[in-house]
Amino acid sequence: MRFRHDNGGERATQTICPLVLHEVCYEAGEQRLIDHISCTLEAQAYTMVLGPNGAGKSLLLRLCHGLISPSSGSILWNGLAVREARRYQAMVFQRPVLLRRTVAANISYVLSIHGRPCRQRQTLVSQALKQAGLLDLAGRPARLLSGGEQQRLALARAWALKPQVLLLDEPTASLDPAATQMVEVFLEQISKTGTKIIMTTHDLGQARRLADEVLFLHRGRLVEHGPAAEFFSAPQSKEATAFLAGHLLWS
Amino acid sequence: MHDFTAAFGTALALIVEFDHDLVAIVSLSLVVSLPAVGLAAVCGLPLGAAVAVLQFPGRSLLGTLLNATMGLPPVVVGLALYVLLSRAGPLGELGLLYTPAAMILAQCILVTPIIAALTRQTIADLHEEYDEQLRSLGVGPWRTIGTLLWDGRFSLLTAVLAGLGRASAEVGAVIIVGGNINHVTRVMTTTIALETSKGNLPLALGLGIILVLLTFMLNAAALAIRDVTKRAYG
Numbered sequence: 001m002r003f004r005h006d007n008g009g010e011r012a013t014q015t016i017c018p019l020v021l022h023e024v025c026y027e028a029g030e031q032r033l034i035d036h037i038s039c040t041l042e043a044q045a046y047t048m049v050l051g052p053n054g055a056g057k058s059l060l061l062r063l064c065h066g067l068i069s070p071s072s073g074s075i076l077w078n079g080l081a082v083r084e085a086r087r088y089q090a091m092v093f094q095r096p097v098l099l100r101r102t103v104a105a106n107i108s109y110v111l112s113i114h115g116r117p118c119r120q121r122q123t124l125v126s127q128a129l130k131q132a133g134l135l136d137l138a139g140r141p142a143r144l145l146s147g148g149e150q151q152r153l154a155l156a157r158a159w160a161l162k163p164q165v166l167l168l169d170e171p172t173a174s175l176d177p178a179a180t181q182m183v184e185v186f187l188e189q190i191s192k193t194g195t196k197i198i199m200t201t202h203d204l205g206q207a208r209r210l211a212d213e214v215l216f217l218h219r220g221r222l223v224e225h226g227p228a229a230e231f232f233s234a235p236q237s238k239e240a241t242a243f244l245a246g247h248l249l250w251s
Numbered sequence: 252m253h254d255f256t257a258a259f260g261t262a263l264a265l266i267v268e269f270d271h272d273l274v275a276i277v278s279l280s281l282v283v284s285l286p287a288v289g290l291a292a293v294c295g296l297p298l299g300a301a302v303a304v305l306q307f308p309g310r311s312l313l314g315t316l317l318n319a320t321m322g323l324p325p326v327v328v329g330l331a332l333y334v335l336l337s338r339a340g341p342l343g344e345l346g347l348l349y350t351p352a353a354m355i356l357a358q359c360i361l362v363t364p365i366i367a368a369l370t371r372q373t374i375a376d377l378h379e380e381y382d383e384q385l386r387s388l389g390v391g392p393w394r395t396i397g398t399l400l401w402d403g404r405f406s407l408l409t410a411v412l413a414g415l416g417r418a419s420a421e422v423g424a425v426i427i428v429g430g431n432i433n434h435v436t437r438v439m440t441t442t443i444a445l446e447t448s449k450g451n452l453p454l455a456l457g458l459g460i461i462l463v464l465l466t467f468m469l470n471a472a473a474l475a476i477r478d479v480t481k482r483a484y485g
Contacts, residue, residue: 097384100402100484110388143485
């Protein structure tokens with residue numbers, strides 16, 4: 001599958017998948033929070049990063065997005081350094097920071113940052129808002145939206161840049177089931193356009209619904225990596241088995 | 252006590268009658284303090300935000316310096332400016348001494364560090380919240396400063412108001428560089444000082460009452476605008 005990168009037609013198409021992590025470690029003080037993770041993520045799959053709290057899921061996304069740097073090891077996006085690859089990606093946080101301006105202005109802000117010409121922005125903003133089901137709220141102050149609407153706006157803002165890869169850190173963790181479902185529908189639409197999604201969650205039902213492949217982390221180590229169907233039906237490790245059975249993993 | 256009551260009554264009469272001298276003095280005070288604070292905001296807001304956001308050598312030293320200069324003694328600032336602006340001084344050619352422009356400059360020098368230091372704190376807190384999101388969106392440092400200043404606009408109004416409070420209450424610097432010349436550089440605070448020492452309590456009291464009322468009204472209006480817009484934009 002080929003991915004396009006639409007940047008006003010100024011830059012050549014550059015594919016940033018596969019993502020290759022080699023012996024990646026991340027340490028904070030004395031503690032090793034990410035412990036020798038190596039894996040390759042292909043373009044096609046909807047990747048779900050699973051694991052109990054403190055397993056290092058969010059850290060892994062931040063490392064891949066270049067918000068923090070690994071203590072050792074390497075992360076390459078189809079040979080590109082993380083910093084160079086970031087403009088082809090977007091990340092949505094568990095609590096996204098929306099700017100104190102209108103819904104539409106939040107999206108046109110990122111479009112202007114990425115150098116989209118003024119005349120294009122209006123169309124792109126409308127497209128993104130329509131996709132997120134927020135067109136009616138375009139003129140509302142973003143900070144006054146409900147939690148679910150804020151999260152969809154954050155997704156629309158990320159999607160407006162037409163990223164090749166979308167990194168999502170627990171995007172539905174603080175949402176009710178109805179809002180979660182709307183976000184999931186939006187995510188499936190985004191996935192269908194060819195955008196690769198790498199997402200963390202602790203919601204197993206959601207992981208079963210969305211995932212093509214699973215990365216299972218425990219205490220900073222990559223314990224399992226494989227197709228979602230196999231992971232859920234026949235987990236290989238005792239940690240994953242316990243996690244799927246709903247047991248608490250403290251040690 | 253009787254004298255005091257009589258003075259108070261005369262003061263109120265001066266206010267109610269819109270006494271010509273009183274109006275002239277109050278107007279000049281506003282003509283000096285408002286541009287001074289405006290100019291200080293134009294310098295102090297970006298300066299404070301830059302110190303909060305940008306990484307450069309000497310950043311923490313500059314932060315400490317800003318905090319320290321918040322408490323600059325007005326008389327010393329006035330004296331330094333006097334030396335610079337006096338005929339024999341390096342800026343003597345400009346002929347600014349004993350003009351409202353010199354008073355604006357003096358108040359601006361006093362207020363800029365206050366606005367910058369308060370801005371630095373507000374923007375630093377906001378930057379902590381926004382940092383990852385803005386870096387993720389690919390926002391560069393200069394654009395980050397602009398974005399944070401705009402998103403922090405409601406809180407930053409308090410910094411500007413603190414500056415306005417300092418400017419309108421200040422007497423030491425403006426009396427030195429302004430000279431307290433009647434109808435030229437005589438503002439509320441300098442007149443209050445002068446008239447009190449002359450024993451003319453009614454005018455001093457009248458001006459005192461207006462100064463307090465004005466400060467109160469400007470603050471109340473600004474905070475009301477802040478609350479309304481904050482409610483509208485979240």
